[in-house]
Each structure stands twice: as C-alpha cells, then as structure tokens.
Amino acid sequence: MNHHKITSDHLQKKAYVYVRQSTLGQVLHHQESTDRQYALKDKALTLGWNEKEIRTLDRDLGMSGAQSEKREDFKTLLADVSLGEVGAVLALEASRLARSNTDWHRLIELCSLTGTLILDEDGVYDPADFNDGLLLGIKGTMSAAELHFLRGRLQGGKRNKAERGELRFPLPVGLCWDEAGGIVLDPDQEVQGAVWMVFRLFQETGSAYGVAHQFAAKGLKFPKRAYGGVWDGKLIWGHLTDSRVLSILKNPAYAGVYAFGRFRCVKEILQDGQIRQRVRKMPRDSWLVEIQNHHEGYTTWNEYLANQDQLERNRTQRPENILPQAAREGLALLQGLLVCGKCGRRLTVRYQGNGGIYPIYECNWRKREGRSKRSCMFLSCPPLDQAVAERVLAAVSPEQLQLALAAQDELLARDGSLRRQWEMRLQRAQYEADLAQRRYEQVDPDHRLVAASLEARWNKALAQVDEVRRQMEEFCRQQTRTFTEQQRQQILGLANDFPRLWRESATSAKDKKRMLRLLLEDITVERGADREVQLHVRWTGGACEDLTVTLPARIQDRLRYPAERIDEIRRLATEHTDAQIAALLNKRGQRSSRGKRFTGKMIGWIRYKHRIPAVELKRPDERTVAEVASRFGVSHGVVYYWIDRNILPARQQAANRPHWITLTDAKARELQDWVQSSKRIAKRSLKRQSA
Structure with missing residues (x-):
C-alpha cells in the first residue's frame, strides 16, 4: 500500500521512527505506549520503505519533550533532515516529537525545505503544503498546550495541598514524617543531639566554618539520610562541612516553619544558544507557602532570623555589605566595623610590609569598580585600634557603669508607669467585653436580629481584648530589663575584670574583636584636616559619640631632619x-x-x-697631591709612594681624607734631582710633557 503523497524520492531516502517516553517510570510501567511506537516500523514497511532504510531512534526514552538540549536522537533527527537524508519521520503523535513550539516549528520548517514527510496515526503530512503545514502547526500547539494544562493541574494540586501543610517532601536530617502525616523530631536521640549541637556551636562561634571546625576538632560525626535506591531511609555518618552547616542554618524547617516554594526552576540562554534550566533560591517574600509554628523545631523563628542576619554579616564577597563580619584571627581589631564616610562601603583590611604583618584599613571599592583612580582612604590600623580600645576601656569603668545603672533605674521607672497604663487599658477592654457578654446573655433568643447584633459586638470586644493583650506583651518584651542586686554587682565587677582581660597576653585578637562587637555597632570614618581622622562611633543601644584621632607622621616625614638641625650642622x-x-x-x-x-x-x-661643604683645614704653605704631582711632572702614585716611605712629609685629618703636604725648598731640590736621576720616572715625565 502506498500513499499518494509518498513518492519514489521519499522511498529512496531513510524513514526515521522516533520513539520517546517522558519519564523512566512510563518506560517501565506503561509499555503499551512504547510498543505502539515501535510498531510504526511495520507501518513504514507497509508504505513501501525497505527494512534496511528504516531507522528507529529510541535513545530519548525517559526524556521530557519540553526541551531538546538533552535529547540526542532528536538532535540527530534535525541534523539528518537538514542534510536531506530523511524521506519521512514517523511518530505516534506530535507530542512524541516535541512539546515545545520552538522545537516543533523548527522541525516543520526543516522538513518543508528538504521535502521530508511527517507521519502519525492520523495520516501523512507534507510540511511544504500550506494546509498540511497549518494542520501540523495546530497539532504542535495543542501538544504544547496539553503539557501546560497538565503542569498547571499538577502544580495547582501541589500548592493547594501545601497551603494546608499536608504536602509531603523529603525532610532534612533530624526531622521525619510520622504515621499521621505530621512532622516530628527524629526519634533517634543521637541524630537529635548532632543537630542540637550545630545550633549551639553556632551561637558560640558565630560562623559556619567555626561549627565545622569544632566538629572536626572534637571528632564528631554528622548524619545524612539517603533517599532512593537500596540505601533509602538509612543514615550515613560522616564529616560535617561548612556548606552543610549553612544548609542547616538556612532551612526554616528547623525553626518549625512549613515552607514551600523556596526554590524554583528558571531558564537561561547560554553563550552557545542552548537553553538551560537551573534551580534558583528565592527570597523569603517570594515563598509560595509559609506556615509558622507548624511543627516542633530545633530553634525558634526569632533565633532563625537572627542566624540569617549573622550569616549575612559574615559574607565577605559583597561590596554592598557594610555590616560587621565574623571576628577572625587578623591583627586589625576594627575589621568589619569601619564604614567609609565618603562612599558608605565597609573598609577592608590589607596587610603589607615584609611578611605582610602591617595591617591597614582601606576603602577601594570605587577604584575596583572603575569609578575612581584612587582609593577613598587607607589608614594605618594601630592608631585607630588604640583610640577605640582606650575609649571602650574607659566606657567600662566603674563610674561609667554606675551612671549606666542609674539611667537604667530611670528607664525602669518610666517603663513601670507605662506598664500600668497598659494594664488599665487591658482592664477597660476586658470590662467592655464582659459588658457585651452580659447584654448578649440577657437578650430574648427570639429576637434574632438583636441577638445577632449583640453577638457581633461581643466578638468585636473579644478581638479588641486579644489585640490589646498582644500589644502589651510586645511592649513587655521590648522594655528595659530589670537587674537584680547580684547582677548589679557582677556588672560593676566587670569594670575591673574587663581591662585586665583585655590586656592579658593570652587574649587573642579574635577574642578582642568579639568583645568589641558586643559593645559597638559600627564606626563611620571621615578624613579631617591634615593628619586627623574623625570616628563617628555608634554603640550598641543607639548611643553615638565622635572621636578625633591624630595619625602619626609619614615615614618620610619622620625620617626627615628638621630645618633647625640642618642649619646647625651647616654652621658647625x-x-x-x-x-x-x-x-x-x-x-x-x-x-x-x-x-x-x-x-x-x-x-x-x-x-x-x-650640599653642605666640608671644613677647609689646609694651611697656606701646604700642597695637595695633585699640586705636587704637577710640579714635578710625575703621577699621583709616585707622590703617594713618597708619602708612604716618609720621603715627603704630609698630614691627614682622618682615614680616606686628603693629604696635605709640606714642601720646603730643600726638599723640592732633592725630589727634582731624584726625578732627573731616575730613568723610569724621567721617561714618564718626558711622555707626559710631550703629551
């Protein structure tokens, strides 16, 4: 049997049978569809193709048709069609070839250019024919729409179930699903202890790396639960890495929050034109579902938010991050606390000198971004560190703490009066609710309209009581803390212990940084006139203070002698x-x-x-070596020979200083006779005179 659209040219070329299932589960459990697709080979034989000219493409089994980047057989099909080697493409339906309009229309366009036919269960289509091309386009659009509708129904069902907190998904280690469908702590006490240890160590160290380091130093292991395969559900204990610590601290499930939609798949175009899907972490305001207090956790929601703030401060690769970072081992005590008063960015630490042991604070963000050719500022660390440290030590003195405690008492008195106001407000709201309740209970039940109105007023009064109580509790949490007498004595004792602890040689720079972070929020730095720097210190609690630091002179200025010293040496x-x-x-x-x-x-x-000349101490009757050599017509070496042999009297102020020669008339006649009687000296003299 042959179709009128199938010509001899088509039969001389190959017929490709394209076989595809979307998932491996469909390949294993829905084999009927796969068998039907393989049966298209018999249809090609019936239409007149030779068995040797029929090629089955089945390497895309288990691949989604939404995109073509991972479907190697589909790429092979497109390449061979574009070369004109394919006479017909057989598929069970359009959705088998592609569920993307882009891939589908690209295939139709190539087939129309090379005269390739497309066959499915409904018939034979020639893409070069307008009507067939229109019909194929509609089929491809319906295939893409079908995928859209399927995905929409599935995603809608998942989201609807997630909004009730009932959608089950793999939980992080330390949490598991119970038989009733709820989330509970892992019954394994060892697993619970490991997770509790992570959060406890983070409170102590303040960084994910510090937690991983403590686990390694103490020889502790951390569990990982396997999903899928023969190890499904089993625990694997291994080393804890800092990336694993970050994933634990950033997971809201440990804070008792049911979160859905924290990650989404997004598409991006690569440089080679390929479209790739990747998973992107979404910010909290973009989560699809967030249910707090959904289950028992290892930390509270407030602690979770505080941990996120700490992790954000620990980041070092963000120019816009001006918050203090985690305390590290460097010598710069104000690392992460200084903010540039010119551009608002945080100052970084750079070590210079032989061995890199001299730290400086530098703000070079504008220079790195190409917005300036110079750094905003760079300052030596010791002057700033010393000034801030002295101010902190002075602030923790007994006198300052006494003033702070006195101010604390005033705040307590003020908060006490405010608390009494809140209590009276709550009593008034409770009275209004009780009054509404009594009115509702006294009304005749037959008067339904009146009863409904009074019930609404009662409910409104009860809601007002709850709102006032919530506001009062919020105020109580934010009010100034009350200190006992024992705590007051401990605070005053800190004034004596803190300076001693600060100056203790065993106190590392990292510990000093952590102390400063307990007292300081940040410090804004501004360059003043000449060698002065203005420090705007913001203490924890909101108090602000300005410090003026005088920087030491530059090294070249410190080594340069003053003009008075130079004038004194010139005079001497x-x-x-x-x-x-x-x-x-x-x-x-x-x-x-x-x-x-x-x-x-x-x-x-x-x-x-x-350019100060040396003192001139030569006497009037003395001659230099050059003058004597010129008078007798000899070299300087001969004159030095006479001096070394004490033939010619000379004196010298110091080693490597000029010789001053005393030449009498008798000594001059003696040396003249010596020169004339010496054959070697005379020849040199004649040569020099002739020259």
Missing part, C-alpha cells in the same frame, strides 16, 4: 669635621631620625644630601 661644618660634629651633637643629647647616636658617616650623608 665651617669649623669642624664630620666626626667632631657627631661628637658635639651626641654630647648635647641629640639623636638621629631613627633614635640612634650620630656618627661621622651620618653627618657626611647629611652634608651630601643638603
């Missing part, structure tokens, strides 16, 4: 040698720019740097 150099000047300065108690005693070499370098 007219009558004294370098060694004599150094001795005079040392005798006066003066020291070099590095705090050392002066030496002749130091004075010589200062004279060279400032």
